[in-house]
Amino acid sequence: MSKLEAGLFCFLGYNRFVRILDLDQNVLAFFNGLLIGRSNFLDELVKTVAVYFIYALPVILLILWFAFAKKREALWLSFMACLFSWLAIAKAIVPNIWFRPRPDLGLVGATELLFRRPDYSFPSDHAAALFAITFGLYAFGWKRAGHWFLVYALIVSITRVAVGVHFPLDILAGAAAAAIGVGVAALLKRPLVKYLMDPIVSLMHKVGIK
Numbered sequence: 001m002s003k004l005e006a007g008l009f010c011f012l013g014y015n016r017f018v019r020i021l022d023l024d025q026n027v028l029a030f031f032n033g034l035l036i037g038r039s040n041f042l043d044e045l046v047k048t049v050a051v052y053f054i055y056a057l058p059v060i061l062l063i064l065w066f067a068f069a070k071k072r073e074a075l076w077l078s079f080m081a082c083l084f085s086w087l088a089i090a091k092a093i094v095p096n097i098w099f100r101p102r103p104d105l106g107l108v109g110a111t112e113l114l115f116r117r118p119d120y121s122f123p124s125d126h127a128a129a130l131f132a133i134t135f136g137l138y139a140f141g142w143k144r145a146g147h148w149f150l151v152y153a154l155i156v157s158i159t160r161v162a163v164g165v166h167f168p169l170d171i172l173a174g175a176a177a178a179a180i181g182v183g184v185a186a187l188l189k190r191p192l193v194k195y196l197m198d199p200i201v202s203l204m205h206k207v208g209i210k
Contacts, residue, residue, distance in 0.1 A: 024168055024169050028103060035159070036110070036111045046113070047163060050114075053152075053159075054126050054130070054156060057129065057130070064145065071145070072197070077185045078136025078140060082181065085129065085131075085181030086177075089181060090128035090174060094122065094173070099120055099122075102164075103166070105164045121165070122170045126157070126160060127160075127174025130178075132182060133149050
């Protein structure tokens, strides 16, 4: 039992703790059964989305940065929230406090599709990054883009549960980390814009980039 599970056990009590873990595993098994093993094409599609779609994020952010100059502040603050959530909370802080290993698909009764490194599962850093951008865009005034990023975040998160690299609770924890990151970015909005974003935009203008 991990430290996280022991803490939940003490806080929730045995019956609630078992029900939550059962639900966590059952939801993973549901999405695994729904999407994995149906066809080779679908397996490859789900694997591609789960593993590689996250790498499109910096490209998408750069395109939006140059294509929508009036929305740069919202995009910048969302990106800062992403860094807080992903690098600080999901990768540096939480795994060193609570270590939860990747799902054991044999115990869950799910089909294994790809090799998984034996590292931490909680929280999902993919979910933290994508939901931070999503929540940030909503919070900082670009709701239309936020809608599209919400779809992006949900698709990646569901496929990562389906292939068995995360439990659903890992995704929810990643989304919670994202919300915290957006809160931090909101608190630090003025210095993040004045001392980080504005000099970058000024330098772009000096070299002829609008």
